[in-house]
Amino acid sequence: MPASASTPSITRPPLHPFRPLFFCAALAASLGMLAWGVFWHMGWLPPTSLPPLEWHAHIMLFGFGSALVGGFLLTASANWTGIATTARPGLWLLTAIWAIAHILLLTPLPFWIGALFDVGYLCGLVFLVGRVLWLSRNKRNAFLIGILLIFTGLDIAFYAGALAGNATVSTRALIGAVDLLTVLMLTIGGRVIPFFTGRKLSGHTMWVNKYLIRAVNGGGALVLLCGLADAPALPRGILMLVVATLALVRLIGWRGWRTVHEPMLWVLHLGYLWLVIGLAVRGLALVGVYAMPEIDTLHGITIGALGTLSLAMMTRVAQGHSGVAIESSFALSLMFLLPTAAAIARLGFNQPHGWVWAAALWFLAYAIYLVVIGPLLVRGKLAAVARS
Helix, strand or coil: CHHHCCCCCCCCCCCCCCCHHHHHHHHHHHHHHHHHHHHHHHCCCCCCCCHHHHHHHHHHHHHHHHHHHHHHHHHHHHHHHHCCCCCCCHHHHHHHHHHHHHCCCCCCCCCHHHHHHHHHHHHHHHHHHEEEEEECCCCCHHHHHHHHHHHHHHHHHHHHHHHHHHCHHHHHHHHHHHHHHHHHHHHHHHHHHHHHHHHCCCCCCCCCCCHHHHHHHHHHHHHHHHHCCCCHHHHHHHHHHHHHHHHHHHHHHHHHHHHCCCCCHHHHHHHHHHHHHHHHHHHHHCCCCCCCCCCHHHHHHHHHHHHHHHHHHHHHHHHHHHHHHHCHHHHHHHHHHHHHHHHHHHCCCCCCCHHHHHHHHHHHHHHHHHCHHHHEEEEECCCCCCCC
């Protein structure tokens, strides 16, 4: 009997773009936060020519965020269109460009060198996703090209502001990136959360209203546009409170309390709830209910919503494409709750000790992901054992 027939073998992992990019996203989220703690709280500043605060915000939004978005959209657009978004060499080249960019941004080299690779990664992402959507005439998801183009423009604006020493421009670009990711979570989350909930829970009924969907998605787009136009704080705050209210009504209509015994479902509802909370926290601060800099109020969305939803989707996608059951465990359930604890620490204790706890909890969440889910990203689906 041949040895290959009696011993298990592992096939070459199938070409799923999420595999290397989700791994990069988790590395950026965990090691990026660990480095930030060292830079900020221990005073061991990196040699990068970017200021530490700007580096931290950038690695979370345009490092972690771009790898996450890239892995999700390259995989999803292939599923939507039936056309492969890239071949294996192209995927590894794109991943290498992302990695080189963020390594260079930690060196004493002029940051514009890393910026060229960073913007190049995003341009490659626009091309690959745009190509398959165009070839398939997929109009429903064409808005994603606009999302990616704006994301790329905001990254360029950030670097332009940093190069000119204009913190106002860089900060507005970072806030714009948060608003853009909010739009993406409102729209894509609004599709997948009720879909997965209804498919898993037998007989589960939900209230879905097409006008409410348009209002939530359109309201999120208006928040983005008002931020890019530098609209006054008061109307922006009111708009955020309106969108938060509409999103809450939509969330209630999904009846998420019935998912309490299904961690792979309640984590999605929890992440969407943090979108509501994050928009409300920002809106209340902007209308003057309490005093908190807008850059601090963003953490309800970045930590609470993005942190929770990213872990939920990265886990679900990795399990679903690796031939294992889509289910939670104690470690994964704990992981799903950690961004909520981190967001509460960051917003509720907006002082250095609160920042330390928030950073530690965030790091732990993504460390768990790398330990538990990371092997699935690397090895792919186990091959069937050949029988003699």
